[in-house]
Amino acid sequence: MSAVSPTTTAEAPVVTGDPAPPASRRGLTGSLRSERRGVRISAWAVVVVFGGFALLPVYWLLATSLTPRSEVFSYPPRLFPSAVTLDAYRAIFDNAALFGYLKNSIIVSVVTALLSVVVSAYMGYSFSKFRYRGRRSLMYLVLSSQMFPQALLLVTLYSVFSAYGLLNTYAALVLSFTTFTLPLCVWMLKGFFDTIPDELVEAARVDGASRLRIIHSIVLPLAAPGLVAAGLFAFVRGWNDFIFALTLAGPDKQTLPPGLVNTFVGEAATAWPELMAASLVVSLPVSIAFIALQRFLVGGLTAGAVKG
Template identity: 40%
Template sequence: MKGNRFNRSDSLLKIILIYAVLIVACICSVYPILNILTISLRPANALFSKSLSIIPANATLDNFRQAFIQYDMLNWLIHSLIVSSCACVFSVLVSVTAGYGFSRFEFKGKKMGLSLILVTQMFPLAMTLLPLYLLIINLKMTNSYFALAVIYVSTSIPFNIWMMKGYFDTIPKSLEESAYVDGASIFRSFYQIILPLAKPSVALTALFSFMGAWSEYIVASVIINEAGKITLPVGLVSMQGQFSTAWGIYSAGALITAVPVMILFISLSKYLVGGLTVGSVKG
């Protein structure tokens, strides 16, 4: 394919296979979401109905109301928004500036630094959970949103730094050199020339950072153990009963959880459309 069109030389079989794969992938992605939506709209006494309709005939929003009445859903949302927003902001600031430094400047230990950053991605977060928890205890920062946000930032910036560096490498240095000739400083050329060109990569960094912190459960369940401070993923797990679970309310809570991420994705979509491969001087 070239752009959004098929080449004339593409056979009919190839086109059919491509569309078949795309359709199957879409079905696999959308079906669980539609299933959760259907369950959340069903009343408690009709949870396991055999109807295949997405919107059941007796649809009700009672499960969404009960999610806020029976559980502390609103506070869970606020707590997660605070932690995820802080983690997103600090991760973007660190990743953008560090990525620019690794891309534009030569200094001793540059290659080793990039390699060490990459090595940190080889270890799962659960492996480092114990030393991080002991460190937080020694710093007397348990049940602290700041400590939780710092952990999320430290786990997201290695990948984000590499991504930002790769994007900055595609931006010609001649743009900055022209700014220097006109009397602009390094900081001015960065914020007024380079950073606007890197909006797609910055938007993707922000999205990854927010989503990683928003949906994380293991660290949040260990660091925050005070009932009044738990985040949304921990709260959703607490909705599961030992012997029975109100799956309608649980499904409604899961859909509510997806709303902030959807809003962020839609807000950043105009920057993400260009992708990470668009040249800075294209057109």
């Protein structure tokens, strides 16, 4: 009886983990990753270019305000000032007339914002929740007023305010600014009121609430982002206006834009560092307001864009 020799069999290796993807799949994954990286780099390049285009004037404003007056017109222009001075900022804070212009700007802008919000809230609510004859025509009539250049109406407003003795008063500036901010504020708030369900208004009416109680206690609190957006738009309109503030108001009631020009721009020379410093300082309140209220502004501007 012959001995049987043991046979050795080669065992298959144990594979741990996922099998390696085919070469074609690896190549496809690599190309997708490279494509996404290219898209990301292109997007950042576009953001940097447009950001630089938007922020370069602001930087030049700051650099000029810190540059000594003797070097403002140096050639070739320097991107970074060779010497930094705060003389321009000291000059504007020592100028008492600028504080008078600042007070006028605050009064006119705040009153314009409040008046625009109050009037446009009632008009927007009427257009959104009521149905009556001539409603659509009146809506488009309000919107069509934006088609006319504002400077075209300056002569008419000047004649009207002169006839009623309103020239060189706060009332002339507030009424003129409110006239041009109302159309956009009305349509902005109408779009926001459209997003508030009619069933909510009907439920309040069934419970016995009056129309004034409904709008004051229910609708307006829900429309707070739209009210903030409309008020901010009207405030900026009153703060930045130049031609109406220069024409309708005298030296005692002029706001900052014409006041800065009258103070630092002369027939023979212009105090550029002081003008740039003052422009930078007066733009800070509006910038801070935009940063603090941007979520309300975006919500108010996009309200009613999507209906569902």
